[in-house]
Amino acid sequence: MASLVSARGVTKRFGSFTAVDNVSFEIEAGKILGLIGPNGAGKTTLLKAMLGLTDCEGELSVMGLDPFRQRKQLMQNICFIADVAVLPRWIKVSQLLDYVEAIHPNFSRKRVEELLRQTKIKSGSKVKELSKGMVTQLHLSIIMSINAKLLVLDEPTLGLDIIFRKEFYANLLNDYFDEERTILVTTHQVEEIENLLTDVMFINDGRILLNSPMDALAERYMEIAASGEKADRARGLGPIAEGQMFGKSVMLFEGISREHLEGLGEIRTPSVADIFVAKVKGARK
Amino acid sequence: MINHQLALVKREIWEHRSIYMTPAVIASIVTLGVLAMLAFASGFAAELDVAIFGAQNLAGEPERKAVLTGFFLGTSWVFLVALMILTVFYSLDSLYAERKDKSILFWRSLPITDAETVISKLLTAIFVLPIATVAGIIVTHLINLIVLSVWVSMKGGDGGMLVWGSVALLDNWLAAFIIVVASGIWMSPFIGWFLLVSAYTKRSPLLMAFMPLIVIGLLEGIVLRSHVFAENVLGRGDGIPLFRKANIEQFFEDEQWRIGENATSLLTHIDVVQFVTTPATWAGIVVCGLLCTGAIYVRRFRDES
Numbered sequence: 001m002a003s004l005v006s007a008r009g010v011t012k013r014f015g016s017f018t019a020v021d022n023v024s025f026e027i028e029a030g031k032i033l034g035l036i037g038p039n040g041a042g043k044t045t046l047l048k049a050m051l052g053l054t055d056c057e058g059e060l061s062v063m064g065l066d067p068f069r070q071r072k073q074l075m076q077n078i079c080f081i082a083d084v085a086v087l088p089r090w091i092k093v094s095q096l097l098d099y100v101e102a103i104h105p106n107f108s109r110k111r112v113e114e115l116l117r118q119t120k121i122k123s124g125s126k127v128k129e130l131s132k133g134m135v136t137q138l139h140l141s142i143i144m145s146i147n148a149k150l151l152v153l154d155e156p157t158l159g160l161d162i163i164f165r166k167e168f169y170a171n172l173l174n175d176y177f178d179e180e181r182t183i184l185v186t187t188h189q190v191e192e193i194e195n196l197l198t199d200v201m202f203i204n205d206g207r208i209l210l211n212s213p214m215d216a217l218a219e220r221y222m223e224i225a226a227s228g229e230k231a232d233r234a235r236g237l238g239p240i241a242e243g244q245m246f247g248k249s250v251m252l253f254e255g256i257s258r259e260h261l262e263g264l265g266e267i268r269t270p271s272v273a274d275i276f277v278a279k280v281k282g283a284r285k
Numbered sequence: 286m287i288n289h290q291l292a293l294v295k296r297e298i299w300e301h302r303s304i305y306m307t308p309a310v311i312a313s314i315v316t317l318g319v320l321a322m323l324a325f326a327s328g329f330a331a332e333l334d335v336a337i338f339g340a341q342n343l344a345g346e347p348e349r350k351a352v353l354t355g356f357f358l359g360t361s362w363v364f365l366v367a368l369m370i371l372t373v374f375y376s377l378d379s380l381y382a383e384r385k386d387k388s389i390l391f392w393r394s395l396p397i398t399d400a401e402t403v404i405s406k407l408l409t410a411i412f413v414l415p416i417a418t419v420a421g422i423i424v425t426h427l428i429n430l431i432v433l434s435v436w437v438s439m440k441g442g443d444g445g446m447l448v449w450g451s452v453a454l455l456d457n458w459l460a461a462f463i464i465v466v467a468s469g470i471w472m473s474p475f476i477g478w479f480l481l482v483s484a485y486t487k488r489s490p491l492l493m494a495f496m497p498l499i500v501i502g503l504l505e506g507i508v509l510r511s512h513v514f515a516e517n518v519l520g521r522g523d524g525i526p527l528f529r530k531a532n533i534e535q536f537f538e539d540e541q542w543r544i545g546e547n548a549t550s551l552l553t554h555i556d557v558v559q560f561v562t563t564p565a566t567w568a569g570i571v572v573c574g575l576l577c578t579g580a581i582y583v584r585r586f587r588d589e590s
């Protein structure tokens with residue numbers, strides 16, 4: 001399948017600090033990729049480079065375009081939500097729709113009005129009069145009314161309550177996503193979205209720690225809970241992380257086949273969050 | 286491109302309601318002032334009522350024209366001072382507010398270049414603000430001329446002839462339009478500078494815009510004992526080559542504008558060819574272009590995270 005995003009040796013430095021360090025990856029069309037990393041890992045910088053908001057070293061191509069130099073063309077086929085607070089507070093909903101309609105060639109006014117009818121948002125309201133959740137609904141409605149190939153969401157549900165967060169992702173999946181579209185999402189609440197993702201990428205200290213389809217994770221990573229002599233034998237297989245729970249040692253393995261672990265304890269598929277923590281801690285050692 | 290500019294300029298008007306609210310407020314204040322003045326004058330004896338505008342035998346033709354032209358220029362002057370202040374605050378806010386409230390990330394998520402955005406703000410400062418101002422002037426004049434003519438008619442005078450017949454409305458409105466647009470172009474290096482500061486500064490755009498200008502002027506005076514910067518940059522507003530008289534102050538001191546052949550027409554004092562052919566006009570446009578390029582560069586390359 002054709003790559004929508006192609007990065008080769010992408011690096012971004014701020015003075016002596018390297019925010020993104022020689023990163024290479026491909027994103028194929030029709031995927032939902034989760035970009036997971038701790039604060040300061042470089043994920044927002046990487047997104048900004050992909051969105052043409054910041055320049056970088058290396059080769060970066062998004063839909064065949066140089067994001068920084070061809071940002072205007074790129075933005076016709078990319079949508080992004082950088083943060084829930086970015087819609088201008090002074091603007092009226094109707095003005096916002098008028099503006100996007102005048103500017104964006106792929107925006108459907110009919111579609112956004114249909115979506116907004118399902119909410120409590122009034123077209124005469126100003127953004128500052130809306131609750132945080134409604135602002136996100138408004139932003140998402142606009143985004144979902146743009147026929148874009150790539151949707152980039154940077155912490156889109158930050159500060160929202162659990163009901164809005166669930167609704168946000170449900171709307172995204174039900175009303176937006178199809179095999180023609182690609183979604184790239186970063187979030188701290190990885191457990192909320194791990195069931196939506198087709199692929200996952202971990203980033204830490206500007207480097208990619210893991211880049212894998214979700215279904216391959218279950219084959220590559222396994223967790224067992226063992227005790228006593230079995231735990232010692234499991235430890236001998238080189239777990240990438242180990243913790244204690246209910247008197248048992250819980251060990252996480254990478255690239256060890258199921259046959260090797262069978263008989264040593266209860267085998268489970270670890271959560272993305274557990275794999276992420278293990279990889280980040282491993283990288284820091 | 287033109288559709289984008291229209292949408293962008295419309296957005297500026299939505300965001301900066303002061304663009305149309307300021308002229309509207311001034312128009313209301315002037316009208317209320319005139320109404321109050323007429324109500325006050327009506328309280329006096331009948332002969333005073335008619336003396337102001339009403340009777341040709343008490344006030345001669347040139348004097349009446351001079352009073353009305355004075356009213357025109359006086360009210361226009363209030364609008365022009367407001368326009369100057371508005372332009373400074375608008376330009377300084379235009380690229381600063383969007384960074385302060387982080388809405389820049391939303392604006393930049395749409396297929397619009399930074400150059401288009403900065404140009405829309407420049408066009409708003411140089412053309413939209415003046416057009417709103419001239420509209421305010423025209424509406425104020427019309428309302429007040431109607432009020433005055435009704436008042437004169439009520440006092441037994443011929444309102445149509447005595448008020449409307451005394452002023453060259455279209456001439457003066459066209460003159461007002463040329464003056465505000467030419468002033469915007471003439472002062473465009475300052476607008477470019479304000480846009481650059483607005484794109485660059487992290488705080489206090491007003492201070493950051495004026496402090497360097499004042500410091501450079503003072504330093505030049507103290508260290509070099511010269512006033513080239515002060516005269517040519519800070520004093521640029523005095524030297525607009527738009528009037529037949531070289532100096533605007535001299536122009537207003539000149540009695541000719543008030544009583545005489547051209548008493549009611551400001552247009553006859555304006556020389557657009559002189560304005561367009563003066564090298565300093567074009568030098569200002571070039572400087573403005575360079576400063577706006579700087580503003581585009583800063584908006585494009587600055588990392589707002």
